Amino acid sequence: MTADPFHTHRNLLFSIAFDILGSAGDAEDVVQETWLRWHGVDHARVDNPRAYLVRVVTRLALDERDRLHHEYVGPWLPEPGPDPVEDVARAQEVTYGLMVVLETLSPLERAAFILYEAFGFRHAEVARILGRSPAAVRQLVHRAREHVEARRPRFPEERAAAQAVAERFLDAALGGSIAGLMEVLAPDVTLRTDGGGRVKAALRPVTGSDRVSRLLAAVAPVGLETTVYWSAQDGPPTAALFSDGLPYAVLVVVMAEDQHRISEVYGILNPDKLARLAL
Template identity: 80%
Template sequence: MSQDAFHTHRNLLFSLAHDILGSAGDAEDVVQETWVRWHGVDRDRVDNPRACLVRIVTRLALDERDRLHHEYTGPWLPEPASGPARDPAEDVARAQTIAYGLMVVLETLSPLERAAFILHEAFGFPHTEIARILDRSPAAVRQLTHRARAHVQARRPRFGTQRAAAQAAAERFLDAALGGSIPHLMEVLAPDVTLRTDGGGRTRAALRPVTGSDRVSRLRARVAPVDAEVTVRWSTEDGPPTAAVFADGRPYAVLVAVVGEDGNRVSEVYGILNPDKLTRLTV
C-alpha cells in the first residue's frame, strides 16, 4: 500500500471537509485527524485507499459539524473566503466547486442530505459508494440526493433570464435594506420571507430564523450600517445572488438573497454578520 495515498488525495479531503463544514480552519483540523486515523489503518486490508480516506474524512467532518453547531450561538452559516490570504489547500483547482450561495442554501438541509449532495454533485461519487461512506443503503442515498437536488434547484436561477431577474430583485432588496427603508423593503420581500442571520454571539443578529416580511424588514432596517461609506461587491458565481458588504472599507456582512418563483420578490435571506467569519474578505 502506497505511503503517499494520503498526500495524493489531501486536496480532495480538504475540499470535501470544507464543503461539509463551511470553515477552512475546521476543515484543516479534520484533515489532520484523518491523517492520524489513516496511520492506524491496516493498509494491507485496504483495496481502495481513496475510498477509505473519503469515508474517514466525511464521518469526521459530520461529527465535527454536529459539535460546532451544538456549541454555536444562533444559526451557523458558512465562512466566506476571498482575497489573497487563503490556505494553500484552497487554491488547488477543483473539478467542480459549490458556489458560496449554494453552500449557504445547503445549511437548511439535514447533515446527511448535505453530505450526500456534496459527494454526488460536487465530487461525482456514485450512490453505491456514498452508501458505504454514510453507512446507508443505496436507495436511501438516492432519496437523500434527490431531496437535496430539488431543494437546491428551487433556489438556483438556472437560465439567463432567471438570473437577471433574481439579481435585479436582490439589488432592490439590498438597496432598501442599506437605506433603512421599511416601505421599500416590504415591496421587495415575499410575505412569508425567512431571514437567517449568523452573528455567532459577536454582533447583533437574530438567534432564530425570522419569518414574515414585516418582521424581516424591521430587523434588516435596524442592523444596516449607519454613518458609513458602504461598498457592495456582488458575486459572479453560480447560485443565488450573493453580496459582500463593506462599511468604511471593512467587511460588514455577506448577504445571500433567494428570489421566489415570481422572480420579483425575495423569499429567503441569509446574512453572515459574525466578524470572525469575515476576516478573509477584501474590497
C-alpha cells in the first residue's frame, strides 16, 4: 500500500498556508479544506499529486487571506512564534521578522516569494500554482526579493549595528522618552500596529518621527516590569516583550538605508496572536 499523498505532503501544505496567512489556526482550516478537495477528485487523473495539492492550498490561502484582511480591525500582521512545522525542508528560512516585512507586499508577490525562495519551487512551477506566466512570476519574485533585501541586514556588522539601534529604540520607548526616540527614528518613519480590535492600537499606519515618538511615549508601559527577549534569527531585529510572564507585544524594527536610524516599526499587540508565545 502507498501512503496517501495528502498525508505525505501535509507538513509542506501547512507551512505554505501558514507563511501566506500568518495564522496557525487559519492555516489549519485551509489545509482541512485542501483535504476535502483532494478527496473530491479522481486521483487517477492527477498526474502530480504534490503539485496539485500545493496549487490548491496556495489558492485557498490567498482567498482566505483576502477575506481575513477585509474583516480585520486595523493593520494585519502575522502571528509570532516559531514555525509549527520544523521538519519541512526549505531553500531559505523565512524568519518572523521577514514574514512581517512581507506583509507590505501584494498577496501575489508574497506567495511567489514564499514558494520560490522559501520552498524552492522553480519559476515554471510557481507560475502553474499561481496561474500566471513564468515571466510574470519572475517579476513578482524580483520585486519581492528587492523589497526584502532592502530591509534585511546583510552582513554581521550591519546586523550588529541594527541590533544596537533597535535596543536604544526599545529602551527609549519603554522609558517614554520622546527625545530618545527622536534620536533613532528616521524623519519619515512608519509605525504599523496590530491590535485586532482587542487592545488600543493605531488603526492606520502612523508616519513621521514626531507623531510616532509621541504615540510610543504615550503608550509606554509605565510601572510595569518588562522582560525583553531578542530573536537570534537573521532578519530585522525582533523583540518579544513580557510582563509578569505573559507576552504583551512583539516589535520588529527595520533600519533605514543609512543603517543609523529606523525607517519602519511593526508592533503586534493582539493578545490572540501572542497566545502561542505564552506556551
